[in-house]
Amino acid sequence: MTTLDIMLPYYGNVALMQAAVRSVLAQSDPDWRLTVVDDGKEPDVPGWFAELGDERVSYQRNEQNLGVTGNYRKCLGLVREQHFVMMGTDDIMLPNYVETARAILKDNPDIGMVQPGVQVIDGEGTPTEGLVDQAKKRIYAPKVQGRKLMSGEELAISLLRGNWLFFPSICWRTEAVKAVGFRDNLEVTQDLALVIDLLQTGEQMMITDRVTFQYRRHAVSISSAQAFTGVRFEEANRFFRDVADRLDAHGWSRAAKASRLHLSSRIHALTMVPGAVKNRHGDGAKTLLRHVAGTDRY
Known part of the structure; x- marks a missing residue:
């Protein structure tokens, strides 16, 4: 088993990004590498990373803003290990994430994707379950007890009926993702596009009900x-x-x-x-x- 690469394409709220980084530092399994690629200009961020003092964490700031897909591509190009996570800048890894992912990959080294159990939290970090997430869980997502292997047209149909995945929580096989890459001119559907492309190449997904990740869903303001x-x-x-x-x-x-x-x-x-x-x-x-x-x- 190799080290797990955790990529963090960063833009936005500094405090939430720092919470995400701290959640990686708190992993029970220490065999990981975190790479943060900063696409913003927030002050004091480089200094904060310099003070962390953990050789497993690397930080770099883009000279020019690359945008969502551009920063994803840059992160993908920096992946060195056989498997990686493209973590959300405001999400939280529970302490058992790396441990669980590496255990699954040890048993299934050729799996293209691992979707762990996910808990949805709000902007304040409180567990929540709105209408969208209830629909994902109760209507669209497959029923899983333990682990479930899915692939091919069966999984494509399930996701196209209702995308129940949580993209930032997925662990990917690097070679598979680099072979298809990210599509141009997509942002909100980039995650689903990547998975469908991988399924068409024959990749499989292992789904586990073990909760290892917190996905932050911010409320949509009625005034926006x-x-x-x-x-x-x-x-x-x-x-x-x-x-x-x-x-x-x-x-x-x-x-x-x-x-x-x-x-x-x-x-x-x-x-x-x-x-x-x-x-x-x-x-x-x-x-x-x-x-x-x-x-x-x-």
């Missing part, structure tokens, strides 16, 4: 106009149509049908409509409703 523009659903629509064509060509017709339907994405858009109306964002409400009806074209 950007949250209700519908832009994220324009990207989602392009993604689902493109994937459907790819899957048809791959011979996965049932998965292609699930992608064209993208029911959970349309339901999510429907839940955003009242906020758009209340926020007086008429164009956003129209975009959301077109997505709900399946009549959007971009």
Whole structure:
């Protein structure tokens, strides 16, 4: 078993990033390496890392802002070990994450992806379970007791019906991810795109119900106009149509049908409509409703 590379593409809140780093430092299994790639300009951050005094932690700041996908790609290029995690800058690794991931990989060294059990927390770090996460857990996610191995069209259909994955918590096989890379012009659907691409190459995912990670979900403010523009659903629509064509060509017709339907994405858009109306964002409400009806074209 090799060391686990933990990549942290960072931008944003300093305190949350520091909490994420401390959670890595607190791992019960010490065989890890943390690489932080700073895509921002927050003051005092380089000094904070210099004072950590842990040779397993490395930090670098980008000379120019690379954006989400650009920083993901840079992090991927810095991975040196056989497996890695692309951790969220505001998420928390529970102390058993590395221990659990390495145990699974020891038993299954060729697995492309490991999805551990995840607890959702809010902006203050309190466990929470909103409508989106209840749907993920109760409707879309497979039932797992212990470990469950999934792959192929079966897993693709499950995810395209409703993406129940937590991207920052997944442990990836480096060679597999570097072979497909991250797609251009995607942000909110980048995680699902990567997994579908890996499934088409024959990679498998091991799912465990052992909770080892906390995913932070911040509340959407009703006063945030950007949250209700519908832009994220324009990207989602392009993604689902493109994937459907790819899957048809791959011979996965049932998965292609699930992608064209993208029911959970349309339901999510429907839940955003009242906020758009209340926020007086008429164009956003129209975009959301077109997505709900399946009549959007971009």
